[in-house]
Amino acid sequence: MELETYFLITYTLRYTSLAVALIGLFRWSRLSSPLKIFTILKVLSFLSDFVAGEVLRPQKIIQNHASSVYQMFELLLILWMYYLVLANKKLRIPFTIGAILLTLFGLINWIFIQKAEINSYTFTIDSLILLVVVIYYFHWLVATEKKSLSINNSFYWVSTGLAIYFSATILLFAAIDYIKLTMIDNLIFFLAFHNIMGIIANLFFFYGLWIAGRTKPDAPSPAS
Amino acid sequence: MTDNPDTYFVLLFVAGTAVMLLMAVAIVLFVIFHQKKMMKEEVKQQRMELDYQKKMLKAALESQESERKRVAKDLHDDVGMMLMTLRVNLNDQTNNGVLEELRQLVDETHESVRRISWDLMPTTIDNFGLFQSVQEMCDRLSRNGKVQVTYSETGQRQTLDKDQELLLYRIAQESVSNALKHAHALKIEVRFEWIDDSLKLSILDDGVGFDFPTPHAKIDGRHGLGLYNLENRVALLGASLAFEKNDPTGTIVSITTPLSTHEPH
Numbered sequence: 001m002e003l004e005t006y007f008l009i010t011y012t013l014r015y016t017s018l019a020v021a022l023i024g025l026f027r028w029s030r031l032s033s034p035l036k037i038f039t040i041l042k043v044l045s046f047l048s049d050f051v052a053g054e055v056l057r058p059q060k061i062i063q064n065h066a067s068s069v070y071q072m073f074e075l076l077l078i079l080w081m082y083y084l085v086l087a088n089k090k091l092r093i094p095f096t097i098g099a100i101l102l103t104l105f106g107l108i109n110w111i112f113i114q115k116a117e118i119n120s121y122t123f124t125i126d127s128l129i130l131l132v133v134v135i136y137y138f139h140w141l142v143a144t145e146k147k148s149l150s151i152n153n154s155f156y157w158v159s160t161g162l163a164i165y166f167s168a169t170i171l172l173f174a175a176i177d178y179i180k181l182t183m184i185d186n187l188i189f190f191l192a193f194h195n196i197m198g199i200i201a202n203l204f205f206f207y208g209l210w211i212a213g214r215t216k217p218d219a220p221s222p223a224s
Numbered sequence: 225m226t227d228n229p230d231t232y233f234v235l236l237f238v239a240g241t242a243v244m245l246l247m248a249v250a251i252v253l254f255v256i257f258h259q260k261k262m263m264k265e266e267v268k269q270q271r272m273e274l275d276y277q278k279k280m281l282k283a284a285l286e287s288q289e290s291e292r293k294r295v296a297k298d299l300h301d302d303v304g305m306m307l308m309t310l311r312v313n314l315n316d317q318t319n320n321g322v323l324e325e326l327r328q329l330v331d332e333t334h335e336s337v338r339r340i341s342w343d344l345m346p347t348t349i350d351n352f353g354l355f356q357s358v359q360e361m362c363d364r365l366s367r368n369g370k371v372q373v374t375y376s377e378t379g380q381r382q383t384l385d386k387d388q389e390l391l392l393y394r395i396a397q398e399s400v401s402n403a404l405k406h407a408h409a410l411k412i413e414v415r416f417e418w419i420d421d422s423l424k425l426s427i428l429d430d431g432v433g434f435d436f437p438t439p440h441a442k443i444d445g446r447h448g449l450g451l452y453n454l455e456n457r458v459a460l461l462g463a464s465l466a467f468e469k470n471d472p473t474g475t476i477v478s479i480t481t482p483l484s485t486h487e488p489h
Contacts, residue, residue, distance in 0.1 A: 141255050149259050160252045167248035171240045175233075183230055 013195040016202035034081040062116040123173035131166040154212035161204030168197040296344035354389035379418025399427035407431025430474040
């Protein structure tokens with residue numbers, strides 16, 4: 001793969017993330033609390049990618065720090081978002097404990113273990129946990145009676161994007177150290193694959209936030 | 225990626241990722257298919273409940289009609305016959321003032337019994353059909369001179385089944401009765417219009433009007449039993465019911481029955 005192609009894919013990922021963040025901000029007043037959290041997540045995603053590519057890289061600072069920090073925010077925001085959507089107080093303790101433990105693990109891994117390397121342990125464990133949460137959300141959709149089809153629900157499309165992204169990249173995160181060790185020349189293929197899955201997920205996110213502007217907030221927070 | 229372990233790894237990676245992705249897509253699609261299936265079943269269930277309610281309603285109305293028929297027959301055949309016999313016997317007695325009063329009382333009672341019997345189940349509906357019966361009802365109501373009830377029919381008449389005729393008759397009867405009792409109308413017009421594949425029955429009056437229900441509001445107890453019965457009969461006919469203000473005063477009640485698509489209850 002040409003380096004230009006890889007950069008094209010990377011920029012596409014970055015600016016599709018920006019598009020998702022912008023549609024979320026544009027429709028902000030019509031979004032439910034979980035979708036507002038998701039919009040914040042996409043703003044952070046864009047900023048993290050932008051800082052890594054446009055600030056850290058030109059100054060020869062290792063870019064992995066940006067994604068390691070972003071990963072911790074991603075975990076916390078997604079868990080919070082699903083806690084609000086599922087509106088089940090019984091989930092408060094497992095979600096809180098999970099968020100604290102995984103964030104601590106992410107911090108320890110970033111500061112003491114993998115440091116400036118790609119924090120693959122954190123990415124793998126977080127992806128696995130978040131994938132389980134997304135699947136639990138789909139189970140909840142099936143188990144609870146809905147008055148309208150979920151395809152009209154913005155959050156269904158956001159979850160579809162997350163399910164596709166995490167299921168496609170979890171093995172990549174688990175194997176990234178092995179790939180770096182044995183196939184460093186081909187690493188770019190795997191990273192490009194990761195970015196393509198991110199772009200596909202962004203298309204689902206964009207559609208979800210787009211229809212959120214047409215319908216009433218569909219996943220209200222229990223607090224609201 | 226030329227040596228064996230790397231190729232093996234790449235194949236394993238591609239296969240594993242493909243399986244994961246397929247599972248995710250399958251879960252996402254399953255949610256939609258499952259929800260669609262559940263919603264279809266819910267609609268089917270609601271339709272069955274509606275059919276059951278219609279059947280119950282039809283059974284209740286049929287039972288009411290049958291009871292009316294029985295009471296009308298008893299009044300006409302037994303009480304009416306007895307009064308007639310009494311009247312004939314009175315004619316044979318010596319003519320004096322008391323007997324004359326009794327004769328008058330018997331005549332009035334006989335007339336009342338005939339009227340009640342006719343109201344309960346007009347014999348003309350079985351013998352001559354809906355239109356003759358409604359016309360006769362209008363003539364009978366106009367006969368006392370207090371109200372003017374007119375009848376009209378336009379368009380090419382088509383065939384109605386017995387159930388439809390009886391339901392339309394009861395609707396006309398109920399609407400005219402409402403106009404007389406509640407709207408205190410002095411002029412009422414009962415109009416049948418055959419329009420393409422539908423029959424429109426309109427009852428126009430010049431009464432004081434009433435707060436009729438909004439187009440989509442369900443008629444309930446607050447609007448009286450008469451209107452509730454009216455709506456039930458309209459539903460059994462598969463017809464539509466509309467209320468409008470008449471100009472300058474009064475109300476127009478319109479019932480439009482589709483003829484070709486009518487499903488007999």
